[in-house]
Amino acid sequence: MKFQLPTFPGMRSRVLQIWKRLPDQLPTWLKSSAIQQGLMFGAVSLISLFLMASVTFLYVDYELGKQNREIVKESRELVKEQNSDFSDIDDDPIEDDEILAILTSGFILAGILVSILTTVIVMALSRHSQKRISRIESVLNAAAEGNLSARTDEQHTYNDLARISVSIDEMLSRLEGSVTAMRDISANIAHELKTPITRLRHNLLTLRDEADQSAAGQSDAFFRELDNALEDSQRLTSIFDALLRITQIEAGARRSRFTSIDLIQVVDTVAEIYSDVAEDAQMQLLVNKEQSPILMQGDRELLIQQVANLIENSLRYCPPGSKITLSCGLDRTQSLAWLKVEDNGPGIPDEDKKRVFERLYRVDKSRTDGGLGLGLSFAKAVAGLHHGTITLNNCRPGLGVQVTMPV
Structure with a gap:
């Protein structure tokens, strides 16, 4: 008679699962x-x-x-x-x-x-x-956050960690040079194209004035096409102005203009401007803020425009009756100031959230609502200029944009 050891179904797989989970359960x-x-x-x-x-x-x-x-x-x-x-x-x-x-x-x-x-x-x-x-x-x-100037500052290669550090510094130096060259090229292109576009718009405006003076000999289709050309030229001018400004911000040129500012005053200024705008769009702008000042070093003009862009995005994409909440606060444990713009609109699909910060990227490319696809790119550039971060959150429904900056 042959003796056979008892078997336990699933025991081996359970032991393997515990063994695989063991490294994740180790202390930090x-x-x-x-x-x-x-x-x-x-x-x-x-x-x-x-x-x-x-x-x-x-x-x-x-x-x-x-x-x-x-x-x-x-x-x-x-x-x-x-x-x-x-x-x-x-x-x-x-x-x-x-x-x-x-x-x-x-x-x-x-x-x-x-x-x-x-x-x-x-x-x-x-x-x-x-x-x-x-x-x-x-x-x-x-580097993953976009700061390609960070370095390990390792000088010697006497072991593997030192060699890896030196290799990382060399890689980031080359990558920073490539990105800088690309930015310079895009800035130069935008700068070179801005002049002929401005001249083109001036010529179109002159043509429009002359056409108005001799309106009897022109058709409605002519005026309609001329107005479309003027509108497109204005859009092109706005795009190139925004691209040049984002490039300037990312280069850190505006950091020399930093002064001591109160984030509460920035929120109050934006709320005062857009409360009536939201009401005209049949929406409601709510403000939540701390009572005490939130002092930090920054560019007041850029921060106001950053928050304004975020609110304008909500106004542009949310249906009538929506609520937009603008709030700010201070995380005293980590010495971080934060800004939030939240709405209960359609939000952004998860697959598009990683790309909405790219320049000229639009979630719905078929829409013709006047957006340039540069609002979130500008907001990210301003956050980076202030050594901060910008993240997107689901409000279920709606979208929440949070900007965090050190104070």
Whole structure:
């Protein structure tokens, strides 16, 4: 009769799932590769010490036994030659228990010293490596946020972390140069095209005045096409003006104009302008703000235009009867000021949220509501100029835009 071990269906898969989830359940400090390498180094040192002690004990015990047997043998031969009594011979002339006890104490003391020394070395190396890893991580996060000027400032390549740091700095330098060149090209193109477009608009306006003076000989279709050309030329002028301004902001040229401002006053100014505009559009603009001032360094004009652009987006895309909420506050624990513009309109699909900050990108390309597709790009550039961030949130329904800036 063949004996068969009991099987537990699903046990193997459950164990594998627990094993796969184990790394995610580790404490944060233990997820550092530097700490893990240090702990591994310490464990290897202790295991090596234990193996060395075990082998030494076995070898010493064997050698002591061998020496005991040789001494007893020689003693017996000597006694035999002298015709003495064998009973006086000690069968264990070497006190190996005492020697092994002394040896054990020595290894315990050595183990303690090795453990202390290993712990100190591991902590020092781990802290040093963790600082460099954290620096690399912060630089990569800054680059992901658009700050390509961040650097690890590593000069030497004496280990792998140093080589990675130097490679990251070189990559960011090249990427920053490429992005700067692209910005310069786009700014130059916009600047070069602005002059002929302005001249074209002037010519169209002159033609419109002449056509008005001789209206008898012109058809309605002529005036309609001429008005469309004037409208398109104005739109082109607005686009190039906005592109040039965004490029100027992203280059940091406006940072020299920073002064001490109160964010509450910025919100009050925008609310005063757009309360009547929202009412005319059959919407409601609500304001939530702190009572005490929120002081920060910034460009008041740009912040007002940033908030105005966000409200205009809500006014443009929300149906009548919608509510728009403008709020601001201060996170004192992190020293961050925040602005929010929230509405209960149609919102933005999740697949478009990553692209709405791109220049000239529009969610619904078939709409002809006069938008340039640069409002959120401008808002992001202003937030970046103030070392802040801008995020989109679902209000279910509606869209929430939050700008966070350090104070």
